[in-house]
Amino acid sequence: MQDKLTLMIPGPTPVPERVLKALSQHPIGHRSPEFQGITKRTNELLKWLHQTSQDVLTIAGSGTAAMEAAIINTLSKGDKVICGENGKFGERWVKVAQSFGLEVEVIKAEWGNPLDPEQFRKALEADAEIRAVIVTHSETSTGVINDLKSISNHVQKHKNALIIADCVTSLGACNVPMDEWGIDVIASGSQKGYMMPPGLSFVAMSEKAWEANKRSNLPKFYLDLSSYQKTISKDSTPFTPSVNLYFALEASLTMMQEEGLEVIFKRHERHKKATQAGIKGMGLNLFAAEGHGSPSITAVAPQDIDAEKIRKIVKTKFDILLAGGQDHLKGKVFRIGHLGFVNDRDIITAIAAIESSLESLNLLKKPIGSGIAAASKELN
Numbered sequence: 001m002q003d004k005l006t007l008m009i010p011g012p013t014p015v016p017e018r019v020l021k022a023l024s025q026h027p028i029g030h031r032s033p034e035f036q037g038i039t040k041r042t043n044e045l046l047k048w049l050h051q052t053s054q055d056v057l058t059i060a061g062s063g064t065a066a067m068e069a070a071i072i073n074t075l076s077k078g079d080k081v082i083c084g085e086n087g088k089f090g091e092r093w094v095k096v097a098q099s100f101g102l103e104v105e106v107i108k109a110e111w112g113n114p115l116d117p118e119q120f121r122k123a124l125e126a127d128a129e130i131r132a133v134i135v136t137h138s139e140t141s142t143g144v145i146n147d148l149k150s151i152s153n154h155v156q157k158h159k160n161a162l163i164i165a166d167c168v169t170s171l172g173a174c175n176v177p178m179d180e181w182g183i184d185v186i187a188s189g190s191q192k193g194y195m196m197p198p199g200l201s202f203v204a205m206s207e208k209a210w211e212a213n214k215r216s217n218l219p220k221f222y223l224d225l226s227s228y229q230k231t232i233s234k235d236s237t238p239f240t241p242s243v244n245l246y247f248a249l250e251a252s253l254t255m256m257q258e259e260g261l262e263v264i265f266k267r268h269e270r271h272k273k274a275t276q277a278g279i280k281g282m283g284l285n286l287f288a289a290e291g292h293g294s295p296s297i298t299a300v301a302p303q304d305i306d307a308e309k310i311r312k313i314v315k316t317k318f319d320i321l322l323a324g325g326q327d328h329l330k331g332k333v334f335r336i337g338h339l340g341f342v343n344d345r346d347i348i349t350a351i352a353a354i355e356s357s358l359e360s361l362n363l364l365k366k367p368i369g370s371g372i373a374a375a376s377k378e379l380n
């Protein structure tokens with residue numbers, strides 16, 4: 001049977017019918033008053049989602065475009081930056097920063113553990129020349145949430161440094177109050193918490209980041225955010241925007257506003273807890289350190305069992321797509337995405353499918369139904 005695929009990977013995530021319908025309309029002219037209206041309304045909705053009074057700039061590109069934009073629009077050649085690295089995405093920002101000739105100091109934590117905010121405090125106190133701290137809030141590769149609030153707090157006390165955050169799998173899943181936490185730059189992408197297809201990415205910058213923008217000398221043209229900032233004040237965009245993705249964006253953000261931020265965060269928290277309980281209940285281990293699991297993704301370390309084997313059976317028998325492990329974690333972990341347009345049924349189904357797959361492989365260590373029983377308890 002075809003067309004019954006359930007996506008439970010950390011992006012692309014499932015897309016609601018209402019958003020798909022919005023996407024499938026005829027494109028309209030991007031210099032029309034109708035499109036200006038969409039630009040204006042989506043900017044307001046994005047500000048609501050980011051909990052900020054700053055404009056949120058929309059770029060045609062994936063999440064990486066937003067992060068690259070964050071870096072090249074606030075920094076200059078030779079600037080000293082600190083990158084937090086406890087997974088694949090942390091590694092990526094080190095590479096981006098180095099590609100643009102920045103001097104990078106890396107603060108690491110073992111994959112599966114969170115970054116230690118104290119190490120950031122010490123590194124910042126030791127060097128007045130640091131221009132930015134770049135961190136991943138929810139590290140998708142390991143299913144770990146980092147303490148962005150505390151790290152941001154340490155950066156506030158430093159005279160020169162900005163805090164640049166990859167919030168790609170935290171925005172729309174847990175509380176990320178940009179203005180309250182004093183985050184200078186937030187980057188995100190449409191195929192994650194936004195319940196949209198891939199193709200759009202978003203950057204919001206604080207006053208301090210815009211000040212830094214005036215001095216920044218790294219090369220940029222398509223991703224020069226000052227041109228996006230100039231045009232958004234006229235409810236417009238510098239280049240041809242992804243018109244249909246804007247239709248989808250307005251639909252998805254409207255759905256999010258109807259549900260309410262607090263309700264969305266609680267839903268993700270419940271699904272995280274239920275997934276963790278279900279996995280432990282069937283006798284498997286979590287990869288992320290206890291208490292540091294991401295609200296949007298759970299990484300499972302099935303120890304002596306090949307993680308890819310479980311993932312393949314879940315796909316062929318149940319048509320549920322889980323994510324594998326990256327780099328040295330390949331075969332060691334599989335990951336369950338529970339981000340965006342996800343309900344209790346998706347969680348129960350995924351846990352049952354994993355449990356049943358283990359049973360069919362004769363690898364289930366607990367009586368069948370133990371995982372489901374534990375997950376159900378959290379969903380009551």
Ligand SMILES: *Cc1c(COP(=O)(O)O)cnc(C)c1O
Pocket residue numbers: 010011062063064065089136138139140166168169189192
């Ligand atoms: C998905 C993701 C990104 C963006 O990746 P793209 O493939 O460029 O969209 C960035 N950071 C994290 C933590 C992610 O999960």
